[in-house]
Amino acid sequence: MTSLVTSPTRTLTYREAIREALQLEMERDANVILMGEDIGDYGGVFKVTLGLLDAFGPERVIETPIAEAGFVGAAIGAAIRGKRPVVELMFMDFALVAADQLFNQAAKLRFISGDQLRIPLTIRTQQGVGSGTAAQHSQSLEALFMQIPGFAVALPSTPSDAKGLLATAIRSDDPSIVIEHKMLYASKGEVPEGEHLVPFGQAAIRRVGSDLTLVSYSRSMQTVLGAAEELAASGIEAEVIDLRTIMPIDWDMVLESVGKTGHLVVVHEGHRTGGVGAEIAARVAELAGADLRAPVGRVCGLDIPVPYAASLESAWLPQQPDVVRGAKRVLAR
Amino acid sequence: MNGNSLLSAFEQMLTIRAFEERAEQLFYQNDVRGSVHLGIGQEAVAVGARAALRAGDLVAPTYRGHAYALAWGMPLFAAFGELFGRAIGSNRGRGGSKHFADLDRGVLPANAIVAASLPIACGTAFAARLDRREEITLVPFGEGATNQAVFHESMNLAVLWDLPVIFLCENNLYSEMTPIARMSRNVDISERARAYPMPSAIADGMDVTAVAEAVSGAADRARRGEGPTFIEAKTYRFCGHMAGDSEPYRTKEEVAEWRNRDPIDKVRRELQEKGRTSGELEAISQTVSTAVMEAEVAAREATLPSVLDIGLGAANWMEVER
Numbered sequence: 001m002t003s004l005v006t007s008p009t010r011t012l013t014y015r016e017a018i019r020e021a022l023q024l025e026m027e028r029d030a031n032v033i034l035m036g037e038d039i040g041d042y043g044g045v046f047k048v049t050l051g052l053l054d055a056f057g058p059e060r061v062i063e064t065p066i067a068e069a070g071f072v073g074a075a076i077g078a079a080i081r082g083k084r085p086v087v088e089l090m091f092m093d094f095a096l097v098a099a100d101q102l103f104n105q106a107a108k109l110r111f112i113s114g115d116q117l118r119i120p121l122t123i124r125t126q127q128g129v130g131s132g133t134a135a136q137h138s139q140s141l142e143a144l145f146m147q148i149p150g151f152a153v154a155l156p157s158t159p160s161d162a163k164g165l166l167a168t169a170i171r172s173d174d175p176s177i178v179i180e181h182k183m184l185y186a187s188k189g190e191v192p193e194g195e196h197l198v199p200f201g202q203a204a205i206r207r208v209g210s211d212l213t214l215v216s217y218s219r220s221m222q223t224v225l226g227a228a229e230e231l232a233a234s235g236i237e238a239e240v241i242d243l244r245t246i247m248p249i250d251w252d253m254v255l256e257s258v259g260k261t262g263h264l265v266v267v268h269e270g271h272r273t274g275g276v277g278a279e280i281a282a283r284v285a286e287l288a289g290a291d292l293r294a295p296v297g298r299v300c301g302l303d304i305p306v307p308y309a310a311s312l313e314s315a316w317l318p319q320q321p322d323v324v325r326g327a328k329r330v331l332a333r
Numbered sequence: 334m335n336g337n338s339l340l341s342a343f344e345q346m347l348t349i350r351a352f353e354e355r356a357e358q359l360f361y362q363n364d365v366r367g368s369v370h371l372g373i374g375q376e377a378v379a380v381g382a383r384a385a386l387r388a389g390d391l392v393a394p395t396y397r398g399h400a401y402a403l404a405w406g407m408p409l410f411a412a413f414g415e416l417f418g419r420a421i422g423s424n425r426g427r428g429g430s431k432h433f434a435d436l437d438r439g440v441l442p443a444n445a446i447v448a449a450s451l452p453i454a455c456g457t458a459f460a461a462r463l464d465r466r467e468e469i470t471l472v473p474f475g476e477g478a479t480n481q482a483v484f485h486e487s488m489n490l491a492v493l494w495d496l497p498v499i500f501l502c503e504n505n506l507y508s509e510m511t512p513i514a515r516m517s518r519n520v521d522i523s524e525r526a527r528a529y530p531m532p533s534a535i536a537d538g539m540d541v542t543a544v545a546e547a548v549s550g551a552a553d554r555a556r557r558g559e560g561p562t563f564i565e566a567k568t569y570r571f572c573g574h575m576a577g578d579s580e581p582y583r584t585k586e587e588v589a590e591w592r593n594r595d596p597i598d599k600v601r602r603e604l605q606e607k608g609r610t611s612g613e614l615e616a617i618s619q620t621v622s623t624a625v626m627e628a629e630v631a632a633r634e635a636t637l638p639s640v641l642d643i644g645l646g647a648a649n650w651m652e653v654e655r
Contacts, residue, residue: 033463059463065493070452070486077393077456077470080441083463100483104446105453113434113442114425115646149651174648201650248650 009160009190017159017191018048018124018180021166022086024195026056029084032170035062035075036088036124045090046126046185068098072123076106079121084170091137092127092179095144106175107150122169123151123177128219128269129317130183135305138313140218140270145177146247146279152176152200153247157221159189161244164198171197181219203250205257209237212263212327215254215280217243220267220318227323238327246276254280255288262293265326267318272300294333299326334542336607338384342541343600344617345383346376349400350597351625352409353572356399356416356430360576364633365416369430370397374539374571377596378503379404381536381544381566382471385552391439391470393454396431397503397570398443401473407435409625413632425645426638448474448481451500455490458498458561469555471548473501476522476565477508488563492529497555499548500531500563503538509574510582526563538568539596542603569594 012020026032034049034056040063043050053061064071068089075085089095095102106119129138145153154169154176156162162180169176206221207228216224221242228238239257243249258264264284266277281296299318307313334342353371360369372379379400382392394401403412407423415422416430423433424442434442441457444450454472461468478484479502491498504522506513514520526533532554536547544566551562569591573580580588601614638645644653 065486065489067486067489069483070455070490073449073452073483073487074456074459074490077441077453077458078460078463079456080453081457081460081464083460100446100449101452105444105449109442110648111646112424112428112432113436113646114423114427116424116434116436117442149647152648152650 007192007194007196009192011188012159012191013185014159014162014180014187015046015048015185017163018166019050019052020191021163022049022052023055025167025170026052026060031082032084032086033060033062033078034086034088035064035071037064037066037090039063039088044088046182049088068094069101072098072101073105075121076101076109076119079119080109080117084120084122086122086124086170089123089125092125092141093136093139095125095141103148103150107148110174118173119175120173121175122166124166124180125177126180126182128181128183129306129313132308132310132313133182134308138306140268140301142179142246143270143275146276150175151247152245154178154200154245155218156180156244157184157218157242159187160191160196161198163191164196165244167195168197168200179218183219198244200245201248201250203244203253204242205239205253206242207238207240209239209261211236211261212238212265212331213241213254213257213261214238214265214267214323214327215241215243216267217246218269220269223318223320224267224323226320227327230320230324231327236327236331249280251283251287254284258284258288259291262291263330264292265297265299265323265330267299267323269301269317271303272298273303275300294330297326297330299323334384334545339542339600339604339607340609342380342384343597343604343614344621345380345404346541346597346600347618347621348409348625349376349379349403351621352403352412353399355625355629357572357576359416365430366418367429367431369576370574371572371576372397372400372570374591374595375503375505375568376400377541378473378501378538378544378566378568381541382473382501382548384541384545385548386469386471389439389468391441391457391468393441393450393457393470393472394433394443395447395450395474396443396445397475398433399430402433402435402440402443405435405440406438407433407440409628410632411435413629414635417632417635418637419632419635420638421632421635427646448478448483450474451478451487452483452490454498455487455496458491458496459494461497462495467556469497469499469552471499471501473503475508476502476504476506476513477516479522479525480508480517488526488529488531491561492531495558495560498561499551499555500561501548502563502565503568504565505568505570507574507582510578512582523563523565531561531563533563533565536564536566538566539594539599541596541600
């Protein structure tokens with residue numbers, strides 16, 4: 001279940017909630033530093049870090065050249081020496097420019113060293129389609145970070161989770177990536193004041209149901225919750241699980257729900273082949289195959305690059321009717 | 334270098350040479366797994382650099398990094414233990430020859446991706462600068478690394494942020510198995526520093542004193558807060574890129590010519606000029622051989638890492654069971 005909310009809440013945007021987590025963690029621990037492109041006066045291209053340079057100064061909010069491998073590597077070195085860098089990668093796609101530093105270095109140096117060091121590094125980035133950013137600025141690459149052991153991977157779908165998951169990431173002694181969604185920054189929700197931590201590996205049930213389990217995360221949660229309402233209108237009660245982190249995954253919650261419903265559909269923007277849904281389908285089949293009354297369904301981004309035109313981009317993205325159709329197909333088998 | 338420093342450098346260079354010669358033999362005997370990248374002939378670079386730095390200064394070596402780990406004080410037992418994949422190895426058997434690490438002594442994990450250690454070294458230096466610590470990070474790399482993108486990114490960052498980092502290029506003329514002249518139109522490696530702009534120096538990498546002087550100047554600058562320096566140490570590896578390299582890319586005559594410039598022989602001559610007898614120096618040589626042999630024997634007899642502990646150093650949310 002979601003963490004118990006004890007402090008009062010107020011409405012914030014996803015963007016404001018992330019900024020609040022950064023500010024609170026920077027106030028709490030002088031070793032927390034921010035690094036990234038245009039994150040100072042400009043506040044980052046999505047304005048998440050706006051005002052933090054003024055508040056904390058240039059030794060805490062460090063603007064970097066356009067050199068993703070270079071500044072991710074520098075963050076790793078600083079982390080080894082006790083800093084807690086929070087690196088903004090402007091677009092998830094740019095993680096591929098820094099891939100060696102992320103996957104060969106950050107993900108492995110603690111292990112290679114025989115446990116002599118820690119890398120408390122947080123990568124913050126955003127991904128996803130919806131604004132016509134085309135194939136090199138729209139990719140959902142979370143499955144890469146799930147496949148290569150090294151990073152905890154969080155994908156908040158709400159402002160509250162955006163704050164709580166980021167705070168957890170910053171306090172973690174191992175590398176984490178918090179993947180925001182570019183279409184969620186203006187979304188609003190209730191966010192606890194003050195310290196708010198959402199632990200990794202704890203999914204949230206966003207809707208209770210008994211006929212079918214829908215598992216998703218990030219912006220797709222909106223699509224899935226819409227689909228669940230549509231299904232309810234035709235008498236199908238879907239249980240909706242927001243994974244919140246895909247590494248680690250809250251298998252207990254997924255399996256418990258599937259044990260109840262016997263039907264599972266995974267929904268995400270990332271490509272289907274080799275994606276998060278493939279892992280969930282395989283694991284559920286391995287661990288709870290007997291509970292399944294039908295094969296697991298997947299509703300995902302198409303296995304082609306993301307197109308630019310609005311009509312094409314919209315067709316590429318799993319939409320509410322796709323989820324409804326996917327759910328009914330699984331229930332019909 | 335004064336007489337005592339030179340004597341200490343002599344002993345370190347002999348130790349590194351003896352260790353690496355054993356490592357090569359052990360590889361051919363199948364006692365060492367994977368690959369072994371040796372720097373036989375390049376010992377003056379690591380030892381000269383160490384002599385110019387202080388306790389607490391860091392080094393971020395490459396996979397050709399045994400010399401740096403040993404010069405920074407990693408025990409021979411831990412080094413052999415790592416080659417043999419033993420629980421008492423420097424990295425508890427998780428890294429092997431390419432990854433020697435000893436954080437307590439300032440040795441960051443040696444890196445097996447060419448040039449990947451450069452931005453990481455900028456980061457450790459950055460942390461020292463933020464914390465106002467007088468700590469320097471030395472990052473050695475081959476001339477082949479200067480063609481990697483992160484070389485450029487790191488040089489730029491280091492100058493931009495006035496980082497206390499020393500870029501030490503071991504120019505041994507060959508980027509793995511290819512002459513550098515076939516991979517770059519400008520083989521005057523130190524010239525690249527001008528672009529950033531970063532002060533640079535060229536040192537005779539076969540002369541431990543020359544390397545120490547160059548690194549000492551760079552260290553002074555770094556400790557004064559004046560930022561990074563690029564040093565090109567012109568050197569040569571007498572062995573191949575890795576154990577088992579057939580070396581078709583160079584002539585036996587060229588190797589023999591460089592072997593005549595053996596940095597250890599040079600130090601031995603200098604010590605004799607300073608009044609050390611050949612008997613004294615031979616005794617040091619014997620002591621080193623014995624220490625290396627004893628460490629090898631003890632490491633070989635040490636236990637293997639426990640399979641129950643295979644997840645050592647994995648994050649707590651990683652799954653260790655199959």
